[in-house]
Amino acid sequence: MSLLLPDSGLLFWMVIIFAIVFVILARYGFPVITKMLEKRRDYIDNSLRLAREADEKLSRMTQEQARMIAQAREEQNRILREAAQARDNIVSKAKEQAQDEARKILEEARVRIEAEKESALREIRSQVALLSVKVAEKVIRQNLSTDKAQMDLVNKMLDEVSSSKRGN
Amino acid sequence: MKYFLKHISVLVMMLVTAAAAFAGNGSGLPAGADSVHVSASPDAADSDIDVQGIIFGHIGDSYEWHITDIGDKSLTIPLPVIVRSSTGWHCFLSSRLEDGAVHEGLFISRSGKYEGKIVEIDASGNEVRPLDISVTKNVLALMISSVILVTLILCCSRWYRKHDVLREAPRGVAALLEPVIAMINDDVIKDAVGPGYAKFAPYLLTVFFFILINNLMGIVPFFPGGANITGNITITFALAFVTFLLTNLTTNKYYWKDIFCPEVPVWLKPIMVVIEVFGMFTKPFALMLRLFANIMAGHCLILCVVVIIFITAKLGAAIGGAMTVVSVFFGIFMDCLELLVAFIQAYVFTMLSAVFIGLSRQRPEKDKA
Numbered sequence: 001m002s003l004l005l006p007d008s009g010l011l012f013w014m015v016i017i018f019a020i021v022f023v024i025l026a027r028y029g030f031p032v033i034t035k036m037l038e039k040r041r042d043y044i045d046n047s048l049r050l051a052r053e054a055d056e057k058l059s060r061m062t063q064e065q066a067r068m069i070a071q072a073r074e075e076q077n078r079i080l081r082e083a084a085q086a087r088d089n090i091v092s093k094a095k096e097q098a099q100d101e102a103r104k105i106l107e108e109a110r111v112r113i114e115a116e117k118e119s120a121l122r123e124i125r126s127q128v129a130l131l132s133v134k135v136a137e138k139v140i141r142q143n144l145s146t147d148k149a150q151m152d153l154v155n156k157m158l159d160e161v162s163s164s165k166r167g168n
Numbered sequence: 169m170k171y172f173l174k175h176i177s178v179l180v181m182m183l184v185t186a187a188a189a190f191a192g193n194g195s196g197l198p199a200g201a202d203s204v205h206v207s208a209s210p211d212a213a214d215s216d217i218d219v220q221g222i223i224f225g226h227i228g229d230s231y232e233w234h235i236t237d238i239g240d241k242s243l244t245i246p247l248p249v250i251v252r253s254s255t256g257w258h259c260f261l262s263s264r265l266e267d268g269a270v271h272e273g274l275f276i277s278r279s280g281k282y283e284g285k286i287v288e289i290d291a292s293g294n295e296v297r298p299l300d301i302s303v304t305k306n307v308l309a310l311m312i313s314s315v316i317l318v319t320l321i322l323c324c325s326r327w328y329r330k331h332d333v334l335r336e337a338p339r340g341v342a343a344l345l346e347p348v349i350a351m352i353n354d355d356v357i358k359d360a361v362g363p364g365y366a367k368f369a370p371y372l373l374t375v376f377f378f379i380l381i382n383n384l385m386g387i388v389p390f391f392p393g394g395a396n397i398t399g400n401i402t403i404t405f406a407l408a409f410v411t412f413l414l415t416n417l418t419t420n421k422y423y424w425k426d427i428f429c430p431e432v433p434v435w436l437k438p439i440m441v442v443i444e445v446f447g448m449f450t451k452p453f454a455l456m457l458r459l460f461a462n463i464m465a466g467h468c469l470i471l472c473v474v475v476i477i478f479i480t481a482k483l484g485a486a487i488g489g490a491m492t493v494v495s496v497f498f499g500i501f502m503d504c505l506e507l508l509v510a511f512i513q514a515y516v517f518t519m520l521s522a523v524f525i526g527l528s529r530q531r532p533e534k535d536k537a
Contacts, residue, residue: 003228003464006402009300010229013307014406021314021378026370029321034353034369036328037346043334 125162132158217478223471227396227464228284229306231262231276235391245391247308249274253288253298262302274298309395310403313385317377320345352376352518360522361529368525371414375407376518383463383510387503398513399464401456408456411521416448419528451524455517462513466506473499 136154225234233245246263251274264271265286268278277287277295286302287295303311320341327342338346357372358365382397397403427444430437473495480491 003224004401006405007229009302010304010306010400010402011406012301013303014310014403017307017310017314018378018406018410021318022371022374024318025321025374025377029318029325030349030370030373032325032328033321033342033346033349034366034373036333037350037353040333 128161129158217475219472219475219479222475223468226394226471227399227467229304229400230284231265231286231302231304233305233308233391233395245308247303247305249286249302251286251298251300251302254290305395306397306400306403309385309392309397310382312392313381313397314378316385317381320381321377324349349373352515356515356519357522360519361526364529365522367418368414368522371410372518372522372525375411375521376514379407379459379517380510380514383514384507386463386467387506387510396464396467398459399462399467401460404456404460407459407517408452411455411524412449412452414521415452415524415528418525420531422531423528451520455520459513459517462509466502466509470499470502470506473502 132154136151231249232247235243235245237243244263246261249258249260249262249265251258253272253274255273258272258274260271265274265276268275273288274286275288277283277285280295282295282297285297286300287297290296323341324345327338327340331338337343352373353369357369361368361372379398382403385393386396386398388394427448428441430440430444432440476495477488477492481488
């Protein structure tokens, strides 16, 4: 039965010892430890959160990067295309210009040739007239007085020639 | 898996043989008292083994710490006796009271109400107990384990003071205790007590480690362990009483309303009040008895298993040898079981204390909203 009855002496010591242990541990032991554990848990939670955020940011940045690269490539293509277009433009324009120029030169040349021809014809005509006159002189010197009808004929023929030339 | 099955089968075999061993002895040794018949039976009459004396000597308290016998001499640590008798205060070593010696009118009672306690004879010739605050075996064991506990926990907290927890992983004692502290603090105390748990955490953690270390020290079979501290009802009474005080002194008005004016039909109220008031006391009472009975039974069982060796040694070499093997195996099994029980009982005591505190601080659902 003594097993089931609390003993006053032991109880006295138990209360003292437990009180001392409790005071020491409650003041210098457990609060320190639990506070530190709490602190570390918060830190770990926080770190995990930050890591997750960083991860998200990184993946966002990777996406952004890919997007930027794609954009740059597109830009590059566009610029190249534009450059090719511009080149083609310039070339075709130059060609056109050259053709125009050539045409103009040809025209000028033709005009000048025409003018030259005209002047040459005129020259020829005057020469012919002169020649005719000289021929006529010679004819006249020999035969002027004799045959006035021949002179008329020469004149008439010269006129015909010049008029037919002008008609062209 | 095969490995595991092999172990299980060995365990089962051990259990069966152990049960057979107990059945064979017939008397049911754990009961203690019956075992006297075994030692007193004619078979073993030539040299008695006082089984009851051995077991009760180990699980009880005593004025000196008997470690072992070397030949005829017993190796005993005398402990201070502090007594206030009718003639005033007395303080001396317990070695003066050895073998029934009388010192300053005080002696250890051999029989009767105060068997094993220090008594004096009053004027009418009766044995009376003086005020006795001797440092007994249990008190010394309590002091030793308390010193170990305080050292361990302070070493742990010192590590946390000296180191930056955000940069270093715990080492040594801190690494050993941290998971246990975290488990009790987060899984038991925080969950069971609820909001405002931080106020109770130091007490509940102290209780857990106090019980755990005393349980573990009790399993160690030699000095400074082996004392049956948490299997002593005085210790469990003190612990349960503190929980009782904490539960009832830190409570709120809803707790008292639930006890004295529960929401039941009027004709039920008187009965319910009686039941609730009774419940106030049965909860810590159950705490006290559970820890006491578990640890004491564990000590008893291990002692019984060991004593079987000495009892059966008288029955011849074959039986004695076989039973010794069985006893040793069963003793190993019991020791492992006690390790588990040591933890479980500390855990259960802490958890139930936390639950009682948590229940007494609960608010009704409608008030929370």
